Amino acid sequence: MSGLVLEAASVRLGPRTVLNGVSCALAAGELLGIIGPNGAGKSTLLRVLAGLLRPHAGSVRLDGRELQAWPPAERARRIGYLPQSAPVHWPLDVRTVVELGRLPWQHGWFSVDEAAPAAIAAALRDAEVEDLQGRLVDELSGGERTRVMIARLLAADPTILLADEPVAALDAYHQLHAMEMLAERAARGTAVAVVLHDLSLAARFCDRVLVLDHGAVVACGKAREVLQPPILEPVYGVRMRVIDEEGVTAIIPWQRR
């Protein structure tokens, strides 16, 4: 089966079981939202999908082949991962950071990455950061920085994009901007998984939603079917109000139970 498939994966960090028998699949062209309360295991799940953590039970397969069996460079060309707090350790400018996104194509002594200039130009354009090229990443606003990081992901032209809370610290404008970029990428055939806290954004942009709680999958399916109070309320411990108007759903966490 193509895409990224997780089967009955369990992860222990020290004595704690962080993921417990989680199965899910990420297929080309879909935007999967991963939601759940703090500590539910969302980031761990994404790290497993990215190959950063190896589950102690169960399996992760990329295009039918065990993820850990892929050569690192090839895996890196297929899967792009944006960690929650994406650090930049030197005063690098925007263009350099986006260029670093091409590294998966530049492994080995004599590899020539002929597609780089076009891919970098396209990534800068798609993420709308062309005007920022010469600026230092450390001096950007949160929204600009997120767009640069997404451009870095896009530069490698991956078939799978994993983003851990890319919009958590952004204002409404930049939240929409970032989500639109990811949705547009999914529409073009990329498989995208995003960890989200904002349930309304999940309802609006995600094709499917996976709900995690205490390391286990509570529900996984079409956004419309999963984002319902009977499923969400016990997970979050919060009463939800759902406003459904002309096909647009807003989910408002209303009151602690």
Next chain:
Amino acid sequence: MRLQVERLLLPALLLALVLGGVLALDTGSAGALLGQAFGDWATGRESTAQLILWEIRVPRALAALAVGATLGIAGAALQGMLRNPLAEPGLVGASSCAALGAVLVLYFGLAPLHSLLLPAAGVAGAVAALALLRALVGDHARVATLILAGVALNAFAAAAIALALNLAPSPYAMHEIVYWLMGSVANRSYAELVFCLPFMLLSVLLLASARGYLEALSLGEDTAHTLGFGARSLPWRVMGGVAIGVGAAVAISGTISFVGLVVPHLLRPLVGYRPGRLLLPSALGGALLVLLADVLVQRVPGAGELKLGVVTSLLGAPVFLAIVLGARSRIT
């Protein structure tokens, strides 16, 4: 603007190296004799000037170049891996363990037995340091653990060297140890160079092969991993390159400090802060710095000759201080 600077950097460093090389060959206790030596060479006449040039000055300049280049690239690689501009090759314990190896040879008076015993003990010390480090932190090394183990190793080697000085069998041995520790490239033989050069070359190859890893690390360890640089061997490749290179450098010259710290730091802005692109310029810059420091050592008027390690420290400490002050003004 930055791209232009970057493009000009390597040619400029190479040109400076050529000029520095000419200056170094024309410097020494016998005074300027480069012109005379070449004249004699052109006319096919054997002369003292030629002898001094080929037997004393050329190996000395080559030793300075090799030691400087190795320290420069080792510093750049280590700073890149630790993502810390204040990291120094000495930090991983390799240089002090190399020094300890050499000190033991001097302590037991073995140096006169064979001219290569001293450099061999230096390299062996560095390799032992690396093996010990690996045994201490195991396979799943995180960078912070590596450094702590390196600091511990450093402290141990420094204590052992102090002990050797303390218990020195004769004032002569003590004198020899102290002088050797101060660092110098004077009176080096081709045999010593030929012995150490393969180690330095191996070090440069190891570090250069990790340049993609160093670049990727500037976006953090997780991102580096997902960019295809997650192999557990990669930090060890860098550590091994640093240890072998620094060990070989110490084996030739004794301890030359601050070169591996200051050179990458000064050149970093000129390559847009990219750790991978910093490697080659740092090698050239390190070579240039040690070569010029060695010229300075010989040209400073006064009684006798200063030791190279003393001069690099005298030059390096203020630069280090400037870096610290610069960092403080950025923070406050």
